[in-house]
Each structure stands twice: as C-alpha cells, then as structure tokens.
Amino acid sequence: MAKHQAMTQEWLDAWKEKIAGSKEYKEIAKGWEGSVSIIVNPDPDKGIPEPLYLFTDYWHGDVKDFLICDKAKAESAKFIMSGDYARWKQVARKEIDSTKALMQGKLKLKGDLTYIVRNIKSVNKVIDLLCEIETVWPDEA
Amino acid sequence: MAKGYAGRYLRVDLTEGRFSHFTVEESLLRKFIGGSALGAKLYLDGYSLDADPLAPETPLMVMTGPLVGSGFPGSSRFAVCAKSPLTGIWGESACGGTFGPELKKAGYDGIVITGRSASPVCLSIVDGEARLSDASGLWGKDVYETTNLLREADKGAKALVIGPAGENLVRFAAIGNDKAHYVGRTGLGAVMGAKNLKAICVRGSGKLEKADEARFREIHREAVREIKESALAGSLHAMGSDANMDIGMINGDVPIRNWTIGEDFELSSALSGPTLSETYLTRTHACANCPVACKRVVRVPDGPHRTEEGPGPEYETCATFGTMIMNRDLAGVIKANELCNRYGMDTISCGAAIAWAMELYEKGLLTPQTTDGLDLTWGNMEAVLALLPRIARREGFGGLLAEGTLAAARKIGSEAVDAVVHVKGLDLPMHDPRGFHGMGLAYMMSNRGACHLQHAVLATEQGMASWPQLFPMKDDYQGTTSEGKAELVFHSENYGILGNSLSICHYLTDCLRPETIRDAFNAVTGFNFSFEELMRCGMRDWTLKRGINNLLGVTAKDDALPKRILTPLKEGAGAGSVPDVERLKREYYAIRGLDERGFPKEEKLRELGLDDLRERLYRK
Numbered sequence: 001m002a003k004h005q006a007m008t009q010e011w012l013d014a015w016k017e018k019i020a021g022s023k024e025y026k027e028i029a030k031g032w033e034g035s036v037s038i039i040v041n042p043d044p045d046k047g048i049p050e051p052l053y054l055f056t057d058y059w060h061g062d063v064k065d066f067l068i069c070d071k072a073k074a075e076s077a078k079f080i081m082s083g084d085y086a087r088w089k090q091v092a093r094k095e096i097d098s099t100k101a102l103m104q105g106k107l108k109l110k111g112d113l114t115y116i117v118r119n120i121k122s123v124n125k126v127i128d129l130l131c132e133i134e135t136v137w138p139d140e141a
Numbered sequence: 142m143a144k145g146y147a148g149r150y151l152r153v154d155l156t157e158g159r160f161s162h163f164t165v166e167e168s169l170l171r172k173f174i175g176g177s178a179l180g181a182k183l184y185l186d187g188y189s190l191d192a193d194p195l196a197p198e199t200p201l202m203v204m205t206g207p208l209v210g211s212g213f214p215g216s217s218r219f220a221v222c223a224k225s226p227l228t229g230i231w232g233e234s235a236c237g238g239t240f241g242p243e244l245k246k247a248g249y250d251g252i253v254i255t256g257r258s259a260s261p262v263c264l265s266i267v268d269g270e271a272r273l274s275d276a277s278g279l280w281g282k283d284v285y286e287t288t289n290l291l292r293e294a295d296k297g298a299k300a301l302v303i304g305p306a307g308e309n310l311v312r313f314a315a316i317g318n319d320k321a322h323y324v325g326r327t328g329l330g331a332v333m334g335a336k337n338l339k340a341i342c343v344r345g346s347g348k349l350e351k352a353d354e355a356r357f358r359e360i361h362r363e364a365v366r367e368i369k370e371s372a373l374a375g376s377l378h379a380m381g382s383d384a385n386m387d388i389g390m391i392n393g394d395v396p397i398r399n400w401t402i403g404e405d406f407e408l409s410s411a412l413s414g415p416t417l418s419e420t421y422l423t424r425t426h427a428c429a430n431c432p433v434a435c436k437r438v439v440r441v442p443d444g445p446h447r448t449e450e451g452p453g454p455e456y457e458t459c460a461t462f463g464t465m466i467m468n469r470d471l472a473g474v475i476k477a478n479e480l481c482n483r484y485g486m487d488t489i490s491c492g493a494a495i496a497w498a499m500e501l502y503e504k505g506l507l508t509p510q511t512t513d514g515l516d517l518t519w520g521n522m523e524a525v526l527a528l529l530p531r532i533a534r535r536e537g538f539g540g541l542l543a544e545g546t547l548a549a550a551r552k553i554g555s556e557a558v559d560a561v562v563h564v565k566g567l568d569l570p571m572h573d574p575r576g577f578h579g580m581g582l583a584y585m586m587s588n589r590g591a592c593h594l595q596h597a598v599l600a601t602e603q604g605m606a607s608w609p610q611l612f613p614m615k616d617d618y619q620g621t622t623s624e625g626k627a628e629l630v631f632h633s634e635n636y637g638i639l640g641n642s643l644s645i646c647h648y649l650t651d652c653l654r655p656e657t658i659r660d661a662f663n664a665v666t667g668f669n670f671s672f673e674e675l676m677r678c679g680m681r682d683w684t685l686k687r688g689i690n691n692l693l694g695v696t697a698k699d700d701a702l703p704k705r706i707l708t709p710l711k712e713g714a715g716a717g718s719v720p721d722v723e724r725l726k727r728e729y730y731a732i733r734g735l736d737e738r739g740f741p742k743e744e745k746l747r748e749l750g751l752d753d754l755r756e757r758l759y760r761k
Contacts (some may be wrong), residue, residue: 096617099388100604102372104616109372114379117387118415121406124391 004132006092007040007052009068010092011135016066018055018129025129026061029122033059034078034115037069043085047138058126079111085139094131144352145207145665147250151271153264153335156197156256159633160271165250171668172750175250177233178642178682180222181689183253183331183756184231185691190692194226194328195310195335197257203301203341208668210245210349211357214364215649217241217429220641221301225491226335227312227545228566228590230690234315234329237428238322240343243299247345258337263291265298265342276339280308284317285451291342298342304485306533307334311543313490317482321426321436321452325487327567327589328545339680352667360660363379364653367599368432371652373605377435378425380414382456382495382648387413389456392603393576393620393714397464398519399496400562400705405464412463412471414456421475423450428646435648439475446476446522449464452655454478454488460571461492466499466519473522480526484533491532493568494546495525500560506553513537544760562705565590574706576715577602579618579626579633582725583742585700586630586733587695588686594647597637598630604656606651611636611672621712627728635679642682681749684734684741687752697739700726 004011019025040052057064067073074080089105090096099109100107101107109116116123142148152161165179173179180202184190192198201223208216219241226233244252248269261276279287284304291300299319307314307330314330315323324330327477351357368374389395389410397405410416421441427434454462454474462468462477473633479487495517501507502517509516515524515538531539541549546564550557558622562569566589574581579602584591593599600606602618612632618625640650643662649650650658655672663669670678686694709717730736734745746755 090616097604100617103376103605104607105371106607106616112379113372113375114415114418117376117380117384118413120387120391131466 003136006089006135006137007054011133012054012056012066012068015130016063017104018132019063019126022125022129025122025125028125029058029061029119030091031060032119032122035065036079036081037074037077038088039074039080039082040088041082045139046085048085077102079116081107081109083107089137090132091127092133092135098127143170143207144350144667145211146170147248147347147349149249150251151249151266153254153271153616154256155254155258155262155273155338158258158273172678172681173685174639174678176204176218176642176644177222177235178638178685180204180220180233180251181231181682181686184222185685185689190224190689192224194224194232194332197336198255199224199332201254201329201332201336202251203254204251205241205245206531206642208661209241209644209758211661211665213350213361213645213661213665214368214433214653215428215431215646216644217431218640218644218646219244220644221316221324223329223332223587224693225327225329226310226331230565230693231588231686231693232329233567233589233641234324236316236318236322236324237431237646238318239299239429240301240318240581241644242429243343243345244343245349246347247343248347252341254336254338257335261337261339261708263340263342264338265295266407267344268346270648275697275743279339284485285320285483287340288317288320291340295342295344298344301341302485303330303339304331304483304533306485306543308339309533309535309543310334311486311533311535312545312548313487313494315481315485315487317485320482322428323482323487325489327590328419328487330485351665353664354665357661357664360657360664361391364657364661365432367653367657368649373648374433374652376646377416377433380418381435381437381453381461382633383412383414383417383437383454385414385456386459387415389572391714392679393716394603395460395464396560396569396571396573398467399465399500399560400569401500403710403716404424405576408464408467408469411469412459412474416471417453417459420471420676422453426452431646431649433648433652441472441475444471444472446470446526448475448479451479452482457571458488459494461489461496462525462528464572465492465496468525470522470524472525476526477522477529482601484529486529486533489570490545490568491529493562494532494542494549496527497546497550497560497562498542501553501557504556511538512749517616520528524655552590559704562703563591564702565699567591569703569706572599573715574702574720575621575710575718576713577620578623578718578720578725579630581706581720581722581727582626582630582729583634583704585702585726586634588683588690592679595638595641596634597647597650598633598649599639600651601629601633602626608636608655611655611676621718623725627732631732632676634683635676637679638682639675639679642678677749681751684749685751685754687735688746688751688758691740691758695739696724697737
C-alpha cells in the first residue's frame, strides 16, 4: 500500500477515498451534516513551521470537500478542532482516542458538543478510517 | 484555629434533646482534612462499631471540608456518614447543593447526631444556635412537600430532608437537599428516619476566614479559566452526566437488562443526554459556587408520565430506570426519578432492585401472586411507577425490595442471589467492569461497597482526565485489560477520595488541574501541603475506612465481583472480557499494603500514623 505524506492534499484525498468507500460509514453517518476543520499548531522542530489548516466536509453519509485551506476557510467550518502536531499524530496512530484527547484538553473543539456526542459513532468511524492510512510523518521522514 | 474551618462541630443527642460543641485539633485536621475521612476518624474513636446502624447510639454525621464555603468552584459538597443499614459496613454519601456552605456559614464544620427522639423532630441551626422543633406535621410528607413547607417557614434556610422511605427505614433511603440533590447511597436516610429526625435546617451569616485571601482570589480566577476551557465541563453543562449514555454505550460502559446485554444503540439513543436536552430539558441548574451547572431541570408536559418542572435524572438514573429495565421511554425515567426523589430513595439501588425483580419475574421466580399483581415484564413502566410508592411505604412486595436487593434475594434462593449485582451489599453503579477492568477492581476495593465515587477511576481509566503530574499515567487506557490497572486504581483512589475530604465535586476535580486544587486548599488552610502530602492523606483515608470495615467483619473474601460480572457478554465493546480478579487483587494488595486476610499491614498503619487503628486491629 502506498504511503502518504501526513497533512498534505494527497493524504486528505486518501482519507476521503477511505470514507467514501466505507459502507459502514455511509450507514452510521446518515444523520451528520457539516464540515470539520483541523488546525495543526506550528511545531518547527517536527517539520511544521506554520499552522496547517485542513478542511473536511460531510453530508448524510457522503463526503464533500477535503482540502488544505487557509485560516479563513478553516474557521468557517461547523466544527473546528485544533491541537499540537504531536497530538494529531497520536490520534491518527490510534495512540489516543480523539474523544479522550478532547476531554483531557489535548485537543480543543469549537462547535456544538451535543451534536458530536449525538453522532459519536460516525466521528469515531472517520478517525478509525484515518488510522488505516499508511502515513509518513514529517518528523519521521 | 486552622483557617478554612468554622472551628467547631455540633453534637446532638436526640434522646435527651441536648446540644454540645466540640473542636478538632489542627494536628488531626492535617491528617484527615475533613469530610468523610474525619467522620470515619470520629466514628472509630468515639462510638461503638457493634451497634446496629438503626440503633440510637449509632452516630449520623454530616461533615464538610475546608474548601466548603470558600466560594471555590465545586466546593458545595458535604458528606453524610454512618454505619450503613444496607451493607452493615462503613457508609457514606456525598452531596452537592447548598447545605454544606450554609452549615459553615452557620458556624459549624459538621454535626454528629446520636439518640432517637420520642417523636418526629426538625433540627434547626441558625448562626450557631441549635434547637429542635416538633415535626409531627411533616412526618409522612414527601421530600418536595417538606422542603417547600420548610422554605415557607424560613425562606433563607437550607434543608436536609427525608421522605417516607427514610421514615419507613427503607434500606436504600436517601436524604434530599433542595429537592435536586441527594445523599443517595448506602441508605443513610433510614439512619435519619430511625432517629425520628425529619429534617435539618441551617442558616448562617458567617464568613469563612482564609489563610491567604489574595492568593485564593488569584487561584479562583485560574480555576474559572480552566473550567471555561474544559471540554468535559462543556459537555457536563450541555448534556449533564447523561452525556455518558451515548459514549458509554460505544465503550461498553452501560449495563443493559440487569447486566446481561452488552450493546443496544436504540436504547442509548432514546435515553441519552442529547435526547434529554432536545425533549424535556427546560433549563440547567447549579450547586452553590459552580460555574458548570450540570444539573438538569425538566418537565414532561403531557402524556401518562406528565410532571411539573423539577429536578431531572442523572446518567445513573437514566441507566437504572432505562437500560437496566429495558425502558426506552425517557418520560418514564423522569417520572421514576421524580418519585424516587419525592419518597427519598437512592435511584441506583432502587432501580437495580427493580431490574433484578424483572429478571426473576421473567424466570418465573417471581409471579403476579408474589408481586401483588404487578406485571414486572421488562420495560413495563406502569408497574415500576406503581411499585415505587409500595417500596417507600413497605407495602407487600414493596416491603421485600425495601430490604435491599441482596437481602430480598436471600429470602428467595440461590438463583435469585446469583442475579444480584453487588459488592459488599451495595448494588453496582451503572458502569460495567467487563468494559473497564479497573472499575471492577475499584468496585471490589471501595470502602462503601461497589462505588464509582470513592475514587477517580471513572475519569482516569475512561480517559476523561489525565494527571501525569500526580502519578505515572498513560494517555489512553484500554478498558478490557487488567494489566496495569492495580496501580492506576491505587493512585486514582488516593486522589479521588480527597474530593470527599476536601468536599469538592468529582466533576470539578476532573476538570481542574491538580495544582489548582492543591493551591486552593493551601490558600484556604495555610497548610502548604505538597502533592505527596495530599496523596498521603488520601492513602490514610482509604486505609482508615478499610480498617473500620475490617473491625466490622470485612475480609479478603469480600473483595470480590459478583457472578454476573464474571460472566462474559456476547456483544459490545466489553464482549468476551471479564476482569482478572485474582491478578487485580494480588497486585493491588501488594501496592496497598494489605495482608492475605485483607487487613492493612502493621507497618502500613504505622507509616500512615494510624496507631489507634493498628492497636484495635492487632490487639491480641
């Protein structure tokens, strides 16, 4: 399986493809509508000199735009999740559950938490699919 | 006098109608801090452990800690302690609301009540003056009615009140504060009822003196900032404790059908925090000094389970009167919660008893003849709602359940006993150890029987909080393994139990950094404790209560999980997994310093400065 450079457009494309191909996701995400942006705080020592802005969009089991974007676009999302590079890497490697990372303050969320909890199965599935991507991390390349 | 304390305790002898005061030396406060830890020390030193929990000589203690009355977030708590009429061992239950801070303002850190009044009375304390008044007119009235009447008589007073269940000595009777907050577990409402004490009202105008007011204000601001940033606090505000229903169902935490099914997403969706918010929630409500406001206020506007606006159910109640009995109707849960509140009954033990009865009914061990005609088919809320007043009044079959699930089961037979899910006689809270093995160990070792609030294991094992500055911790624990859990439980107990002696809410403990709590404690008391000293207090607290339980007959064989929890589930996140009880116990005993009998070793008691307890445990 091809490896993808983390937090790049090709990585987002691979993630989008995974989600689009998941029958299970399509079923459990019927109730979800709206975009989620991921903000990666800069960490020059880990090869992240500037903040990274990733935009992902979901609609009733389908996937829409998955883009590297600018700050304004990221901040337009229904949900904004932000955190340090190391934390996102832990989440994408299944070393920490994303809900636990949120509760422990290792990731921050802006948006309606009730909606997230109501749709927690689809959120978990999206993360599970991210974890399946063979990823090359900037600090390990 | 140590700062942060009112400086005196009230002793009440209800038989003689006499009051006296006593003080506690600072050296003792530095060891036990306050709350239930100090209550346990007073109990051990001053009272007969042999007395029946409902006997006049058994003390009922209402205890606060040093942060209570300081205005620190979550510091509204108080603990009620006594020998439990449900379990026969150490009993305690902490509660939020308004009573604790008001007691401090009225000039007392705690109240120790013994004796039995010849007729129902109300104890009133106003700015240091205590008196007893006739409560015959309140006897028989429910918690809501009584609270309303007491408020009419003295608008500013904060009251602790029992309902008919406490009066009738139901062994899981609760004590209500302001209708919305309950001293729920271990049946302490029955101890109050046995003393013919219907209510305790307090009102005060005193101000708590702190060691360093300026530093405290600074820490208070920091605490509020941390709470604003906390996703857990946000979740609790938005959905209450019932936010756990959706997430817990995924993680294998939620018990279903008296602990026999591992997963049912339709059930959790119908009963979840978001559903409650979208349907019956009218507003949120906060304990004194709490910016989180996790309490729900609800109203069912119409239908068979119509209610007025009032206190809503917690997660535990949504599980006991929901998933545990296969009821998908949230309005029914709200109604059951209201009835338990009004009659004054612990919703966990009461709901667990009904779930157990429904299982027996299905198996034919209970029939319509034995249930007084009630059809206890799974999910039949009409029968449940009809049964609740019968339990509170000890009528017919209700009287059997009023004895508690284990005692009721013993009257029926071994198959009935196998269906009781308890540790040391206390029904399990609604968190399944098959999904979280550490919780299983915490249930086994908790000093009041199966408990989710005598420690912080729920927060640490499920990843809601992480305190690597206190003890070695992983970011993420796998629930379905027993590996590493003994150490996690040991540390989580030592820290979590402190919440009960400082008298601060567990949720706030989970939202705040330990440094902030330590600094607030030091600014209030001036004790300048390090983390190590605080954790040592937690260790001492646990060991003291364990020793009391040993004196009451608890041994290693009682540190066990029920048969049902050692039976694997077929579905859900906990499927096929059960805690490795022997491994957990072996590793935990070694860390905790317990011998093979389950007694604290002599050197451990010496190390913790519990020489009086050592004398009594090892007296030849």
